[in-house]
Amino acid sequence: MERRLNSRKEEILRVVIDEFARSGTPIASADVLRHRSLGVSPATVRNEIAWLKDEGFLMQPHTSAGSVPSDRGYRYYVNSLLENKDLSLDEQRLIRHMFHQVENELEQWVGLAALLLAQLVQNAAMVVPPKAPKARLKRLQLIAVQSQVALLILILLNGRLRRQLITFDQPVIQDDLDKISNRLNAMYEGRTRGQIDMRSKPLPALADRVSKAVTGMMAAEDEQEYEQPYFEGLRNLLAQPEFVHSGRALELVDMLEKKALAKSVLAQKHGKDVNVVIGQENQEEALKDLSLIVTAYGIPDEFSGVIGVVGPRRMQYSRSISAVRFLAALLGQLSAEIYEGRADRGAETG
Numbered sequence: 001m002e003r004r005l006n007s008r009k010e011e012i013l014r015v016v017i018d019e020f021a022r023s024g025t026p027i028a029s030a031d032v033l034r035h036r037s038l039g040v041s042p043a044t045v046r047n048e049i050a051w052l053k054d055e056g057f058l059m060q061p062h063t064s065a066g067s068v069p070s071d072r073g074y075r076y077y078v079n080s081l082l083e084n085k086d087l088s089l090d091e092q093r094l095i096r097h098m099f100h101q102v103e104n105e106l107e108q109w110v111g112l113a114a115l116l117l118a119q120l121v122q123n124a125a126m127v128v129p130p131k132a133p134k135a136r137l138k139r140l141q142l143i144a145v146q147s148q149v150a151l152l153i154l155i156l157l158n159g160r161l162r163r164q165l166i167t168f169d170q171p172v173i174q175d176d177l178d179k180i181s182n183r184l185n186a187m188y189e190g191r192t193r194g195q196i197d198m199r200s201k202p203l204p205a206l207a208d209r210v211s212k213a214v215t216g217m218m219a220a221e222d223e224q225e226y227e228q229p230y231f232e233g234l235r236n237l238l239a240q241p242e243f244v245h246s247g248r249a250l251e252l253v254d255m256l257e258k259k260a261l262a263k264s265v266l267a268q269k270h271g272k273d274v275n276v277v278i279g280q281e282n283q284e285e286a287l288k289d290l291s292l293i294v295t296a297y298g299i300p301d302e303f304s305g306v307i308g309v310v311g312p313r314r315m316q317y318s319r320s321i322s323a324v325r326f327l328a329a330l331l332g333q334l335s336a337e338i339y340e341g342r343a344d345r346g347a348e349t350g
Contacts, residue, residue: 002079005057012032012049013069015035029042053067082317082318086326106159111127117323121315121319124231124236125231128306129227129305135221140153140214144172144174147171148167152210159335172206176206188211196215196218243312274293277293278291289312294306294307294309297331307331
């Protein structure tokens with residue numbers, strides 16, 4: 001844990017970080033005095049800034065320029081100086097209302113969360129839909145397509161739908177398919193692929209054909225590391241001064257196309273609260289000019305997704321953390337209702 005600075009050094013560091021986040025230009029000692037009445041002389045402020053530079057909390061990009069925060073300065077700010085402010089009540093009500101307006105489906109909620117988060121923080125936002133460690137079947141349905149072909153629809157406990165055509169060795173009618181569906185639903189509801197495979201009683205040929213298709217689809221679901229993430233606000237991120245004339249933008253787009261960004265975000269989801277990863281703390285080279293603000297949502301160890309902000313180190317950390325925390329809580333509530341079979345417009349509660 002970083003040892004605390006004295007109150008004057010903390011206040012100067014806070015001013016430099018806040019003003020640099022707002023303006024994007026280095027902050028001079030005169031700027032500090034203009035924005036805060038510290039009750040000390042300009043020479044004292046210059047000395048304090050020099051100390052903060054020597055200790056690695058601030059940097060000077062050019063000899064004649066003012067100061068900008070270092071990764072160490074940002075880390076101290078996030079750990080020790082950040083004011084935890086919730087989104088305004090008006091913003092919270094508006095967000096809940098917008099969730100109430102969309103379809104009562106997980107995909108709609110996750111996509112909306114990514115869009116709203118990007119707008120709230122004016123940076124990029126990523127939301128990974130929740131996924132259980134092992135897929136559990138909620139119910140299945142068979143729909144006749146041709147005399148020996150049916151569409152098998154799986155509805156999983158996480159609200160996901162999976163579809164696959166299935167062929168039979170003999171003609172089947174819809175009435176037969178309904179009977180098979182009812183039988184397998186009674187046997188398999190709430191079960192994982194492994195639990196289904198352990199069934200003790202043999203099945204008739206048609207039902208056995210469907211059962212094997214079900215376990216095959218669930219095996220494919222289990223092998224999937226994570227759901228396809230929803231990513232919004234790339235334009236916000238690339239419009240930041242740090243990226244307008246930088247080759248980093250191409251690296252970031254390349255990471256998106258290769259899904260490496262999603263893996264980097266997922267790697268930071270540990271812990272119950274919001275995790276902030278700053279600059280050089282990122283393992284990926286293309287992310288070392290960025291900060292990630294990430295948290296998990298859902299039901300721990302049962303059914304969880306990830307939500308986060310991707311932006312330059314020069315970002316509004318307090319607002320970003322508040323937005324991530326609020327939307328994670330809301331998504332967690334909604335996805336838990338789906339998981340527990342109670343999708344009842346929970347966006348209007350709370």
